[in-house]
Amino acid sequence: MNTTSNSSSFHRPIASDCQPGQRFYVRVLRQDGPRKRRYWQRFALEYEADMNCISVLQRIAENPRTDDGRDVAPVAWECNCLEEVCGACTMLINGWVRQACTALVAQLLQDRPGEIELRPMTKFPVLRDLVVDRSRIFAILEKILAWVPVDSYYDLGPGPRQSQEAQQMAYLYSKCMSCGCCLEACPQFLKIELEYREGETPEAYNARLRTANMRAYIGSHAIAQVELFNSNPIGAMNATERLDALVAEGGIQVCGNSQNCVRVCPKGIPLTTAIARAGRAATRHIFRKWFDR
Amino acid sequence: MAKPSVMIVGGGLAGMAAAMKLAELDCEVAVMSLTPLKRSHSACAQGGINSVNNLTRQLGDNEGKHFEDTVYGGDFLQHQPPVKEMADWAPRIINLMDRLGVTFNRTPEGFRDQRRFGGTLYRRTAFAGATTGQQLLYALDEQVRRWEVAGKLRKFEDWDFLGPILDEQGRLRGCVGQDMITMRIRAFPADALILAVGGCGLLFGRSTNSMACNGSAASRAFQAGARYANGEFVQVHPTAIPGADKLRLISESARGEGGRIWVPRKPQDPRPPTRIPENQRYYFLEERYPQYGNLLPRDIATREIFKVCLTEGLSVETDRMCVYLDVTALPREVLDQKLAGILEIYERFQGADPRVTPMKIFPAVHYSMGGLWCDFEANAAGGLNVGSPRNQHTNVPGIFAIGECDYQFHGANRLGANSLVACLFSGLTVAPGVVAYSDNLPGGDARDQTAALYDRATAKYQAEYKALLARPDGGPNPYRLHTELGQLMTRIATVVRHNAELADGYGKICAMEEKARACSLADHGEWANQNVVFLRALQDMFPLAKTIVKGALARDECRGAHYKPEFEMPAVEATDPAERRRQAEAWCERFADNNRRWLKSTVAAWSSDGEPQISYEEVDTRLVRPRPRLYGVVGGDVIEQVWKERERTAKAKAEAVPSASERGPG
Numbered sequence: 019m020n021t022t023s024n025s026s027s028f029h030r031p032i033a034s035d036c037q038p039g040q041r042f043y044v045r046v047l048r049q050d051g052p053r054k055r056r057y058w059q060r061f062a063l064e065y066e067a068d069m070n071c072i073s074v075l076q077r078i079a080e081n082p083r084t085d086d087g088r089d090v091a092p093v094a095w096e097c098n099c100l101e102e103v104c105g106a107c108t109m110l111i112n113g114w115v116r117q118a119c120t121a122l123v124a125q126l127l128q129d130r131p132g133e134i135e136l137r138p139m140t141k142f143p144v145l146r147d148l149v150v151d152r153s154r155i156f157a158i159l160e161k162i163l164a165w166v167p168v169d170s171y172y173d174l175g176p177g178p179r180q181s182q183e184a185q186q187m188a189y190l191y192s193k194c195m196s197c198g199c200c201l202e203a204c205p206q207f208l209k210i211e212l213e214y215r216e217g218e219t220p221e222a223y224n225a226r227l228r229t230a231n232m233r234a235y236i237g238s239h240a241i242a243q244v245e246l247f248n249s250n251p252i253g254a255m256n257a258t259e260r261l262d263a264l265v266a267e268g269g270i271q272v273c274g275n276s277q278n279c280v281r282v283c284p285k286g287i288p289l290t291t292a293i294a295r296a297g298r299a300a301t302r303h304i305f306r307k308w309f310d311r
Numbered sequence: 312m313a314k315p316s317v318m319i320v321g322g323g324l325a326g327m328a329a330a331m332k333l334a335e336l337d338c339e340v341a342v343m344s345l346t347p348l349k350r351s352h353s354a355c356a357q358g359g360i361n362s363v364n365n366l367t368r369q370l371g372d373n374e375g376k377h378f379e380d381t382v383y384g385g386d387f388l389q390h391q392p393p394v395k396e397m398a399d400w401a402p403r404i405i406n407l408m409d410r411l412g413v414t415f416n417r418t419p420e421g422f423r424d425q426r427r428f429g430g431t432l433y434r435r436t437a438f439a440g441a442t443t444g445q446q447l448l449y450a451l452d453e454q455v456r457r458w459e460v461a462g463k464l465r466k467f468e469d470w471d472f473l474g475p476i477l478d479e480q481g482r483l484r485g486c487v488g489q490d491m492i493t494m495r496i497r498a499f500p501a502d503a504l505i506l507a508v509g510g511c512g513l514l515f516g517r518s519t520n521s522m523a524c525n526g527s528a529a530s531r532a533f534q535a536g537a538r539y540a541n542g543e544f545v546q547v548h549p550t551a552i553p554g555a556d557k558l559r560l561i562s563e564s565a566r567g568e569g570g571r572i573w574v575p576r577k578p579q580d581p582r583p584p585t586r587i588p589e590n591q592r593y594y595f596l597e598e599r600y601p602q603y604g605n606l607l608p609r610d611i612a613t614r615e616i617f618k619v620c621l622t623e624g625l626s627v628e629t630d631r632m633c634v635y636l637d638v639t640a641l642p643r644e645v646l647d648q649k650l651a652g653i654l655e656i657y658e659r660f661q662g663a664d665p666r667v668t669p670m671k672i673f674p675a676v677h678y679s680m681g682g683l684w685c686d687f688e689a690n691a692a693g694g695l696n697v698g699s700p701r702n703q704h705t706n707v708p709g710i711f712a713i714g715e716c717d718y719q720f721h722g723a724n725r726l727g728a729n730s731l732v733a734c735l736f737s738g739l740t741v742a743p744g745v746v747a748y749s750d751n752l753p754g755g756d757a758r759d760q761t762a763a764l765y766d767r768a769t770a771k772y773q774a775e776y777k778a779l780l781a782r783p784d785g786g787p788n789p790y791r792l793h794t795e796l797g798q799l800m801t802r803i804a805t806v807v808r809h810n811a812e813l814a815d816g817y818g819k820i821c822a823m824e825e826k827a828r829a830c831s832l833a834d835h836g837e838w839a840n841q842n843v844v845f846l847r848a849l850q851d852m853f854p855l856a857k858t859i860v861k862g863a864l865a866r867d868e869c870r871g872a873h874y875k876p877e878f879e880m881p882a883v884e885a886t887d888p889a890e891r892r893r894q895a896e897a898w899c900e901r902f903a904d905n906n907r908r909w910l911k912s913t914v915a916a917w918s919s920d921g922e923p924q925i926s927y928e929e930v931d932t933r934l935v936r937p938r939p940r941l942y943g944v945v946g947g948d949v950i951e952q953v954w955k956e957r958e959r960t961a962k963a964k965a966e967a968v969p970s971a972s973e974r975g976p977g
């Protein structure tokens with residue numbers, strides 16, 4: 019399976035020169051809540067065998083004291099699977115957007131001895147410390163109708179037969195865990211963070227946020243999902259609507275083809291291939307619409 | 312009838328299957344989860360999902376055999392009707408998943424491919440690379456999103472379930488949850504509550520489970536009156552790799568595709584594994600169980616690995632216990648197309664390429680067979696009456712349990728690739744039962760309840776939350792206490808259990824529980840306070856930990872994953888044929904006797920004094936009679952033969968005596 023250059027360079031054999039008990043520092047960019055002041059804190063830790071950035075954060079939670087001896091609130095962060103299939107723990111580690119669970123301390127210290135730097139993603143509003151609000155990613159999946167529109171959940175026999183090649187291609191795209199690395203790296207994908215207006219109800223605020231999310235750039239993960247569902251024999255039945263979404267405001271035309279996204283995708287998803295293919299489909303779609311008028 | 316309003320806690324496979332089916336049945340559905348649904352633990356499932364299929368059918372397989380493998384694998388501890396129904400539905404469920412776009416691997420002709428998994432001789436397992444759970448989860452997440460867009464379903468992601476709301480008659484009327492970002496606590500009125508909250512691996516500290524698998528939600532239901540059954544049955548998976556935060560699974564599919572487990576015959580042979588010649592390798596599973604080989608059920612494989620390392624001193628390394636799991640001989644395209652996901656995990660975390668050098672693995676806590684007790688309604692064929700409100704219904708009216716958090720399908724040991732199918736089956740089939748239950752509720756539906764009922768419940772949890780925040784500093788550290796609990800549980804309540812250790816451990820757990828009540832928080836803020844959520848979950852681990860240990864202590868036998876050497880059945884060791892036979896007869900006698908005493912589900916109820924009260928329930932074995940679970944072990948044939956003869960005689964006797972119904976009343 020083709021992995022991107024990025025993911026293979028992240029996951030080199032582990033350096034063995036880290037000794038249990040060896041001291042190192044972790045610098046964390048903290049923020050107590052949305053739109054609050056950001057500040058750095060540094061923690062001193064001791065290396066343990068098989069340590070990754072999740073265990074680093076667990077040790078800090080256990081003993082939230084900075085290296086200069088101040089007791090502070092523990093760092094907030096998100097995680098679940100701890101094996102890079104859920105996408106929850108995405109953050110900037112030594113400046114790279116990636117998952118904390120597969121970021122091994124021994125490797126990080128080999129690249130940059132002595133200190134590890136953790137920051138929240140910058141393209142999503144910070145909720146607290148390393149926790150960001152990525153609901154926009156899921157809103158985008160609504161926009162592009164990222165599902166197979168089956169008639170019902172009653173027993174209607176098997177799905178369509180598929181070639182091995184089709185399955186392998188679909189599988190590449192369907193591993194997308196909505197982590198947002200590709201969006202973090204994309205120069206065209208910009209942060210949306212709204213402030214409550216005076217007297218605004220949560221419903222009104224959410225509606226405004228939704229409109230903003232729906233108009234902004236969808237990003238390459240979504241373009242790959244359009245490819246996935248439009249190549250599925252049942253999904254293809256509403257391909258037109260997906261193509262409509264693909265060329266709507268914030269659609270594929272916004273992509274500047276800088277190819278940053280494909281370099282950071284931890285799942286090795288061929289995002290630029292998807293962009294190229296979807297781009298051709300979008301062009302055909304626009305022409306067809308134009309002639310059908 | 313007004314549309315039933317249903318709250319589902321848990322958005323893994325089970326919860327989302329129920330959600331989409333209920334939305335289709337036109338209910339008002341809400342789903343609450345600790346994580347965004349798409350990030351639920353089910354994403355971790357690697358190997359695949361079982362069902363009879365066209366290919367196995369022609370090799371002699373059928374639904375009945377899937378059912379039988381499952382109950383034999385579970386050491387006959389599960390009620391048989393739900394298992395039969397699940398096996399019957401399995402092919403249809405996979406077909407549905409196929410229609411939903413799950414990227415199942417294909418054969419050259421374009422059919423779904425299948426691999427073999429443990430505890431069966433058939434290739435029943437459909438798979439999508441080595442990330443089957445993730446692919447299934449995503450397909451359901453997509454359907455759930457579709458219903459959300461259609462306005463039929465609402466999601467409450469990053470919410471912590473705090474407890475059910477029961478009326479004075481003890482009937483469910485809703486639940487309370489807390490938003491983990493804003494820390495707001497609110498009540499959710501509902502006609503039915505479905506718990507699909509997954510397993511509780513975090514009770515053991517590190518396991519193969521995700522961080523949300525802390526058992527908190529099941530424990531909260533248990534403390535509110537729901538019963539918890541067979542808690543002592545905890546699956547320890549034979550093949551995992553160590554980590555500081557998690558023990559990562561290397562799926563059974565590695566062996567399903569031909570991977571082999573071995574150790575060097577020479578203890579701690581210093582040569583690299585690839586340089587050790589075949590005849591100096593000990594393929595201990597294959598030698599002891601020639602028929603099943605590396606694909607034994609997990610409980611047995613795990614114990615064999617323990618034995619080889621601990622008793623026989625053949626661990627690969629001196630300072631750490633592990634054995635080789637070797638896939639180096641498999642064809643490259645099998646590795647790349649069918650196993651890539653798990654090999655990547657090994658490579659990333661261990662820094663060695665399993666394609667060229669054997670992996671080093673050791674067992675780890677993996678799955679909870681036990682869970683919330685639930686009911687079922689059997690039909691005449693011995694399956695389920697699907698649509699009955701009794702199915703998956705806990706003892707609390709209105710609370711249902713599905714997926715890993717129920718105790719229904721796997722008995723004393725779960726077979727690989729049977730959980731995903733059980734999750735989907737229980738999720739899809741609970742839906743019509745919930746609709747039937749919600750029709751004509753005594754005392755009206757949720758809308759008819761007083762606001763006071765909900766306000767009281769909210770106020771209670773609000774007060775508890777404030778009390779947590781107000782705890783004085785300087786108390787014990789909750790994270791360290793969790794590590795302590797995990798180490799204790801792993802030591803006393805996993806692969807090998809001893810009564811003395813369990814009894815002693817129980818006392819220690821009670822002491823830790825006490826300590827947890829004094830734990831202080833490092834964060835007293837009221838915004839995204841993860842400390843609060845963690846400490847609350849930790850406190851709720853103790854009722855389940857106590858239930859597991861108490862159940863294990865009481866159960867003086869060996870069954871499936873529950874193993875006490877003190878009560879192990881002796882091997883037939885004699886060489887003289889007559890003596891062998893005598894020993895086998897004694898063995899069978901003891902086996903039958905033990906079943907009379909222990910073929911029972913453990914059912915725990917939480918009592919107000921903070922102790923689980925244990926009682927036992929007969930197991931419904933109406934379809935296949937329990938038999939010794941030997942898996943063709945070398946030397947076990949004589950037992951098998953004697954047992955068959957005993958069964959024949961018993962059957963003949965039963966036929967000679969007219970049955971009760973023929974005799975008529977009187």
Ligand SMILES: Cc1cc2nc3c(=O)[nH]c(=O)nc-3n(C[C@H](O)[C@H](O)[C@H](O)COP(=O)(O)OP(=O)(O)OC[C@H]3O[C@@H](n4cnc5c(N)ncnc54)[C@H](O)[C@@H]3O)c2cc1C
Nearest residue numbers: 321322323324325345353358359472509714715728730731
């Ligand atoms: C590494 C691994 C590999 C596996 N591979 C396989 C396999 O190949 N085949 C197979 O059949 N089985 C496999 N299993 C088992 C299977 O994955 C699980 O049993 C199954 O996914 C459980 O699904 P579930 O829907 O019951 O729960 P989960 O997917 O665990 O979901 C539980 C849900 O409950 C929510 N929740 C929990 N507590 C709360 C709370 N307090 N408040 C709110 N929400 C809460 C969570 O957020 C989550 O959404 C594997 C398990 C592991 C660990």
Ligand code: SF4
Nearest residue numbers: 204273274276277279
């Ligand atoms: S190729 Fe397009 S989507 Fe990818 S980073 Fe560049 S602009 Fe963004």
Ligand code: SF4
Nearest residue numbers: 194195197198200283
């Ligand atoms: S395409 Fe890759 S980087 Fe982008 S969200 Fe999906 S998995 Fe993450």
Ligand code: FES
Nearest residue numbers: 098100102105119
């Ligand atoms: S915790 Fe799931 S990707 Fe890291």
